Amino acid sequence: MAEAKKYPAPIINAETAHFWEAAKQGKFLIKRCTACGEPHYFPRSICPFCFSDKTVWEESSGEATIYTFSLMRKSASGPYAIAYVTLKEGPSLQTNIVDCDIDKLKIGQKVKVVFKPTDGAPLPFFTPV
Amino acid sequence: MTIKGKAYIAGIFEHPTRHAPDKSTAQLHAEVAKGAIEDAGISKADIDGYFLAGDAPGGTWPMVDYLGLKVRHIDSTDTGGCSYLIHLGHAGAEADFEAAYGATTHNAYGMCAMRHMHDYGTTSEQLAWIKVAASHHAQYNPHAFLKDVVTVEDVLNSPMISDPLHRLDCCVVTDGGGALIVTTPEIAKSLKKPQVRLIGHGEAMKGPRGGKDLDLTYSAGVWSGPRAFEEAGVTPKDIKYASIYDSFTITVLMQLEDLGFCRKGEGGRFVADGNLISGVGKLPFNTDGGGLCSNHPVNRGGMTKIIEAVRQLRGEAHPKVQVKNCDLAIAHGTGGLLGVRHAASTCILERV
Numbered sequence: 001m002a003e004a005k006k007y008p009a010p011i012i013n014a015e016t017a018h019f020w021e022a023a024k025q026g027k028f029l030i031k032r033c034t035a036c037g038e039p040h041y042f043p044r045s046i047c048p049f050c051f052s053d054k055t056v057w058e059e060s061s062g063e064a065t066i067y068t069f070s071l072m073r074k075s076a077s078g079p080y081a082i083a084y085v086t087l088k089e090g091p092s093l094q095t096n097i098v099d100c101d102i103d104k105l106k107i108g109q110k111v112k113v114v115f116k117p118t119d120g121a122p123l124p125f126f127t128p129v
Numbered sequence: 130m131t132i133k134g135k136a137y138i139a140g141i142f143e144h145p146t147r148h149a150p151d152k153s154t155a156q157l158h159a160e161v162a163k164g165a166i167e168d169a170g171i172s173k174a175d176i177d178g179y180f181l182a183g184d185a186p187g188g189t190w191p192m193v194d195y196l197g198l199k200v201r202h203i204d205s206t207d208t209g210g211c212s213y214l215i216h217l218g219h220a221g222a223e224a225d226f227e228a229a230y231g232a233t234t235h236n237a238y239g240m241c242a243m244r245h246m247h248d249y250g251t252t253s254e255q256l257a258w259i260k261v262a263a264s265h266h267a268q269y270n271p272h273a274f275l276k277d278v279v280t281v282e283d284v285l286n287s288p289m290i291s292d293p294l295h296r297l298d299c300c301v302v303t304d305g306g307g308a309l310i311v312t313t314p315e316i317a318k319s320l321k322k323p324q325v326r327l328i329g330h331g332e333a334m335k336g337p338r339g340g341k342d343l344d345l346t347y348s349a350g351v352w353s354g355p356r357a358f359e360e361a362g363v364t365p366k367d368i369k370y371a372s373i374y375d376s377f378t379i380t381v382l383m384q385l386e387d388l389g390f391c392r393k394g395e396g397g398r399f400v401a402d403g404n405l406i407s408g409v410g411k412l413p414f415n416t417d418g419g420g421l422c423s424n425h426p427v428n429r430g431g432m433t434k435i436i437e438a439v440r441q442l443r444g445e446a447h448p449k450v451q452v453k454n455c456d457l458a459i460a461h462g463t464g465g466l467l468g469v470r471h472a473a474s475t476c477i478l479e480r481v
Contacts, residue, residue, distance in 0.1 A: 040340060
């Protein structure tokens with residue numbers, strides 16, 4: 001089962017360290033630009049839309065819907081569901097849908113963030129509500 | 130050709146830092162880009178090209194996406210002998226946030242197909258027709274990796290690899306290769322082969338770009354295609370033969386829509402019932418059998434796309450698949466992962 005997978009620890013750098021520190025507290029952060037107002041993910045120091053460096057951290061609700069997914073059937077570690085989900089705050093991101101019967105997933109389904117442990121900081125995944 | 134007088138340097142920026150343990154490599158690239166843009170007195174939206182070497186984390190796809198650029202020219206030339214060691218050594222800017230999720234070619238394209246089906250009602254049967262057409266062409270190519278003609282049922286009955294893509298929705302992976310000689314009009318005239326020239330070209334990149342308005346049902350071909358057609362002064366209706374990158378069946382369907390051979394969402398109907406089979410349908414494609422059946426050396430299928438287009442324009446394709454009076458062709462491809470980050474390039478070729 002996908003749940004038994006061991007996930008690699010994320011590589012942390014100065015630009016993203018705050019995100020992973022928050023993840024350890026179970027908080028899922030996105031970035032928002034205070035110049036143009038747009039949120040984005042994954043977090044950058046400079047806004048990918050207007051290039052302002054006035055970006056700030058914001059805690060996401062962790063609520064999202066499945067934009068698309070694909071079930072990888074041929075994998076040494078067992079089938080898994082890769083997906084893009086769209087956060088309530090707007091940005092879409094790549095993830096896996098976990099802790100569920102992956103054969104029952106549907107586009108548009110509501111999901112929420114769930115963190116999985118690694119040897120380093122925990123990683124964000126999504127699971128059906 | 131000469132570059133004399135054609136390039137001016139309008140903006141410069143040297144980063145003041147000499148030691149930056151508090152910044153990521155991608156961040157330094159963004160900061161110097163921002164500095165040069167501001168020095169020139171322009172905005173990010175004015176930027177339509179990006180040049181970088183192996184010191185940028187992960188190469189062109191992650192960096193163009195990280196910066197949120199909309200480019201029409203990309204150059205990642207790096208002559209340093211250790212380029213690939215550098216790429217390996219630097220995890221891409223996106224890697225920290227995506228590495229664990231197991232994106233592969235199959236499921237990245239599978240996600241595009243899944244959403245295309247959801248938005249437009251595209252079916253597995255329609256996708257299968259693309260493989261069927263390629264196999265009809267491959268039967269005449271003695272070098273094709275897969276020479277057997279397959280049916281829609283054969284494709285649907287092949288094992289599911291990554292939903293909704295079956296094994297026969299996938300291309301082959303082969304050894305081999307190809308090469309081109311590119312020269313001047315004067316030299317081309319002095320040679321014995323029919324003259325084939327490039328009359329239009331476009332290139333572009335696409336990625337999730339901060340996650341805003343994600344839409345996996347179109348590719349960067351929506352930008353590279355119109356640029357190439359505009360430069361050539363022709364339209365998709367004028368094209369007699371199409372070489373279309375076919376890493377998967379969905380790749381072909383989306384690119385045909387993006388290039389304007391049919392409207393967005395109508396690709397399924399367009400490819401069905403043999404419309405891509407030479408001598409049968411309206412748009413003969415990949416008459417060598419393409420990557421789906423013939424050849425896909427080292428996952429660099431753009432080369433064979435150009436070669437078969439040139440064969441068609443010269444009248445040197447197999448007689449069973451040769452398009453009559455083929456004087457205008459397109460060769461188009463996508464590199465990277467369609468559902469994650471990718472580049473597209475379109476070439477319009479003409480027989481003189």
